[in-house]
Amino acid sequence: MNVPGDLFYTATHEWVRFTDDGFALAGLTDHAQETLGDLAYINLSCAAGDTVTAAQAMGEVESIKAVTDINAPVSGTVAAVNEQTVEHPEQINADPYGAWLVKIGPYEPNPDLLDALAYELLIAQE
């Protein structure tokens, strides 16, 4: 299972990358895509300009097997949505850490985020 060391994670299997220019990029982890299997649809309930709240749903992901919420990893304002990933969710299966979904900024720090080691421990227990 791929868990890059330079990212942060939620207990609900989103990843977040903090960029040098002050944004937080969010996507679904390798473990999430592996568990869900072939992704069919992404339905985001947020658009650029909307406010999202950490640990609350900002959309849904549907695979053949199941549907699950996508939670915001941090609170803040949506700066952009990656339409490429939304239109082609299979890109998350192919490259989970490249296919980001939502760009948030400005954002508030979230003390509940896990570092790579903590996230690896979490998924090892599942």
Next chain:
Amino acid sequence: MEKKTALYDAHLRAKGKMVPFAGYLLPVSYEAGIAAEHMAVRTAAGLFDVSHMGEVLLSGSDAFANLQNLLTNNFSGMADGQIRYSPMCNTEGGTVDDLLVYRKDKNLYEIVLNAANREKDIAWIQKQLKGHFALTDISESTSQIAIQGPRSAEILAALADSPLSVKHYTFTENIGVAGARCLVSRTGYTGEDGFELYMENQSAPLVWDTLTAAGRNAGLLPCGLGARDTLRLEAAMPLYGHELDEDITPLEAGLGRFVRMDKDAFIGKEALLSAGIPRRGRIGLEILDRGIARAGDKVILDGREIGYVTSGTMAPYLGKAIAMALIESGGAADGDELGVDCRGRMLRARVTALPFYKAAKK
């Protein structure tokens, strides 16, 4: 604690994602994933462990008369080596299970049951049987492997020591495959040509490995429960617990051709007759919006709930989300647009003729 089939180790070696299902640990998918496994069956071949299915033998001079009473289909005029599908009704006309009957001899039939219903079915059958008969559950000692897809006949024929059945819904006993003696039927649950092989547990791992290796160049993949479900759904085959249950009659489920009202009597016949025209019917839906309708979602027409989704998925071969639903009779016709309440989001859906997918005739 879930049971393991004789192929459990083979699934682990093939990196199967094991899940509990009907009391067994079975793979939901392997490394390729549900969509790739599904496509392998539509275009080449797929291999399934269906050892969880129940098998019982009904024998004796009254075996035939008992089948006629227990099941809704008609078993007269059946020859040895033929197979018939049938619902089994309760006295209210609801469905106890749907099953296959293999005629081995005029006084010997093998009945293949759904795994989750096995104990319930056997108790029900035992209670109804009359006259001279014996009922033997051979499920625990029997493994079942299905090979399905357009290339399954060539892969299996190359390994079999005698000719395979040519006609759909027929079987041949005592075919040697990888040293095992198998009952091989031309049946399946995918909408493709294919075979189901029944054998003793100890023979199953070698048969599985031999078929896997022999089929590799033809594009055969091992397939899990996930692909089994998406394949049967595209082919609009009913799944017990979804399209059928104790409260759904086979007539409501659209299985009227397997309910032979011209038979003298069978359990459930009077209830079905007195109910008259079924008040509900099974329909197909194509989801027009971005979303997948799932079992239990409400079907809405003009703001009114007219039924519910029994199964739904993203259909890998068709490339769209499809569903089956049970709705009020006459509630909608092919081509009509309905709504499906998908966890609070209303998805537009179009009523579509079943099956969604039919294999091209060869």
